[in-house]
Amino acid sequence: MKVEQDLHMSRGDGETSYAANSRLQEKAILKTKPLLHKAVEEVHASLSLSSPGKMVVADLGCSSGPNTLLVISEVLGAVANHCEQSLADVQFFLNDVPGNDFNLIFQSLELFKKLTTKELGEALPPYYIVGLPGSFYTRLFPDRSVHLFHSSYCLMWRSKVPDELARGAVVNVGNMYIWETTPPLVVELYQKQFQEDFSQFLALRHSELVSGGQMVLTFLGRKNRDVLRGEVSYIWGLLAQALQSLFQDGRVEEEKLDTFNLPFYSPSVDEVKTVVRQSELFDISHIQLFESNWDPQDEMDGSDADVTTPDSVRSGVNVARSIRAGSSPSSLVISASV
Template identity: 35%
Template sequence: MMTMNMLQVFHMNKGGGEINYAKNCTIQSKILSITKPYVEAAMHDYLNTGIPWHTITIAELGCSSGPTALDTVTTIMDVVETRQKATNFMLYLVDLPSNDFNGAFSFIPSLQKRVREEKDVGFGHCFIAGLPGNFYDRLLPNRSLHFAHSSSSLHWLSQVPIGLDGKDGPKNMGKIYLSVTSPSHVIDAYKLQFRKDFLSFLKCRSQEVVLGGRMVLSFMGKRSSISNYEEDYFPLELIDRALMTMVSEGLVEEEKLDSLNVPLYAPSLEEVKLLIEEETSFYGDHFAAIEVEWDGGSGIEQELNSFKGRLTRGETIAKMHRAVIESMLEHHFGEDIMDELFYRYARIWDAHLLSNENSKLTILVISLIRI
């Protein structure tokens, strides 16, 4: 059986093609725009503490390779400029070693140009470095970080939950993620892995973030502690349906389907609060759960485009999700079925949207203070 080493195989789609991440990060951009006020408020609060600084160090945890990589540092720079001139910024773009850092770096010149053209002569400099690493481990020296930010990343686990890694044992039959039919041991394994990873994340950041420093996190979550997993990560349910049709036609081995467990967990807000309280290094300043359209809110435009021979909403969503998850599906099933799989996935989305079912992505937003 094939196990999944996240550090080796997982990355957003690279390159300049039509299904790369940079061209298909609409929903990630939407989430950043919604959570921007939380970043601004956290930075204003930090500046109000009166803690002296000359260089503000920021970590973007899960930067990926698109234009979204620099959004948060731009927001923070705008806040700081209203309070103090001649401040320098040190930004670390953090992601797995397999990430396309060159793609992220390609957007740096536009930020540098903006700094030169829009900022006062007395405004400081912004230094940027790529930092390949796993944010469930240590990344930076003790007390070196003033602001940490992560968007659309912390729902990804560090590994397939222990016991579900393709070795002998009970399987999550016919499912690639949690569902109402998943055995209790599968649900427990996912919960345990998220607990382990999130506590490790908090512990590592507690050593790196200065006292009074801020951290704003946004990631996929459950609507409530009692909602089911199929509702809260609907795309994996639809990918599963597409794969099942391919199994029935002999295009995918059933054993391959049964042995895949996508290393993703969407917790409830209550779960996250309890873990933050248990770890004790951070104070939860703000907690929120927001809903976002699966296509990033571009539904009306996409419906009009479909009449002009352009992409349907289902095709748009399929491209977005393919840019994110294709690397691990290709690792498990092989690249030969990817076009067919995502063609079917798009059609299933179109049928779902026509039925007027109301399903949205739930995003948890957490603003923390290092205590």
């Protein structure tokens, strides 16, 4: 699987699209809103030193639904409501892989502009929105040109499946990600891939950020210390079982079944802290693990979510739809600055 070419969320705005099934990710953006507002205020405070009158904001892994517009509207709201002196311009770059359905976002912009104008009125700063196709594991911007990086529900995707697994030199029989029967060597390969990718991401963004720049990153993490029993592993384990049943029906070849692995890793808080510290590039101002209900339509989160759901079949359909469109629970948020 070539991530840049093959990975994208379900396109369009139909029943099974990402746009119609990204409530889980929307809830994460709403939960991290205070951190985003704080980051905007801090960037604004340091603006006069870097490039007065212009704030450049990038949403990395924007996908194709309304969530990236929610991020833009939160940034504009923060500038309008919290920043004492108004800015001249805010420039937004919406980044995702080239296969992303950028058109769906562009088609929503006219309505979005009307809504933000109505909501913020005179306080609304002038703003510009452009699409930026490319992998965030490559350079996306010139040196020292971005003030704020935001990324939500993306950084658990790896740049590639670890080489040895992709070549079939090491096999993870019956699994598509790390689960109870995954050999220790396979776990190490996934962990190494995470460390390389995340270090690379930090180095790239560090070059692109202006002095005083900020990052707010939210991604699927792992609460359980045991890497073989991570919360997201459970979801991918269910999908691996579904794939097994296709194999038993003769609809998938055994070799394809055994060599299919996801370019994915959900790290623990400690694993994230270790890579950030080793990079010596960013100061972490806040890091936190928060839990989400697997059913995006169920408003009970964290420990409340353990209460038995009244309609388990409906809930199962909601969870399946959300996963099919591209997601899972248990997220990590990190806010960092240069």
